[in-house]
Amino acid sequence: MAIPDRRASTLALAHALSAAEHGLPVIPLSATKLPALRSPHRDEDRPSSCRGACGLPGHGVHDATTDPAAVRTLFAAAPWATGYGIACGRAPHHLIGIDLDIDATGRYDSVTALQQLALHHLFTIPPTVTVLTPSGGRHIWLSGPPGVAVPNSAGRLAPGIDIRGTGGYLVGPGSATTHGTYRLVPGTGTLPPAPCPRALLQLLRPRAPTRRHHSHPDDRGRGLIRFVLAATEGQRNTRLFWAACRAYEHGFGDNLANALTEAAIRTGLPEHEARATIASAARLTSPHCEPPR
Incomplete structure (x- = not known):
């Protein structure tokens, strides 16, 4: 078990409580950006499909809550937490995260790729909450319509563009990780998550299922x-x-x-x-x- 960094843990809790106050469900994260609480089913013989029905913490994003008392309880159980995650796809904001990675080798440019998608599909990204990652990337926060489940994806839209949707989470601003701290882009912290443009939402919607056979890794x-x-x-x-x-x-x-x-x-x-x-x-x-x- 990691030795608690009390200052980082206190700051993470404060940021998480502030996010919860604004209707964003949160969970504690470790410095590796993974859920800080281990699964209560980890020692079971078979993988568990429990999403929290057992009543115990340790179910990752399924623990996310906006209740201040519950947030404090989660962080008290994980004093080593130095950050917090924000569950996507949950009411009232139905958050969708556009994660723009930075490739130090120059193999792809996610920012340019998003601009090209916007030009091709005739949409613009409205002013909204934007978070700078320690690597120089950006998380763009958008809100989706109720009843629409946006799937998570990695590089499906374009190399370096990951989508955080239903069942996923974003690292919250103010979180301290092994690689640095997540910070709000100046001037965006007071903005609400802007509605996702309709054309972009169409690109993010689940595709019709297709039968795929994977006898060997592709x-x-x-x-x-x-x-x-x-x-x-x-x-x-x-x-x-x-x-x-x-x-x-x-x-x-x-x-x-x-x-x-x-x-x-x-x-x-x-x-x-x-x-x-x-x-x-x-x-x-x-x-x-x-x-x-």
Whole structure:
């Protein structure tokens, strides 16, 4: 268990309470940006599909709440939390997060890609809450209409553009992570999440299901395995969790689970820990998603 950073934890709680006051459901996050509370079902023989019905905390984004007393209880159970996540797709804002990554190698430009999508599909991003990430990326907050479930996705719109929708979460501004602090873009903190443009919403809506067979990992699967194999000490669990989430979000998590486990073992992660991490990713990833880094 991590040693609590009391100042960071106190600030995270304060920011989380402020967000909850504005109708944003929150959960505590660790410095790795993962949910701070471990699953109460982690020692069970079979992966659990519980979304919090057991009444215990530790169900990731399903714990998210706007109730101040409940927020304090969650943070009291995770004194090592240094940040907070904001659940997307939940009333009243039905938040949709446009996550623009920065690629230091220059292989893609997510900002330009979003501008090209806007030109091609005739929409503009209205003034709205925008958060700067430690890597130089941006989270653009938009609100969706009630009753419309926007799936999470990674790179489906364009390389470097991830979508945080129903079942996902955004790292809240003021959160401290191992790579730095998330901060509001000046002048956007007083804005409400702007309505998602209709043309953009159409791009984000779930596609009609298609039958796909994955007897072997496809190119994306091989890329996720390489991502896990490249993990160094201190990154192994986080990388495995991220890769497993992407696999389940894209619909081939079960097919890739053994290969991901073997890759994690090669990096030095114990098999039981690797399988528990993959099971957690399966549990916390919305089952209807096509695909909080």
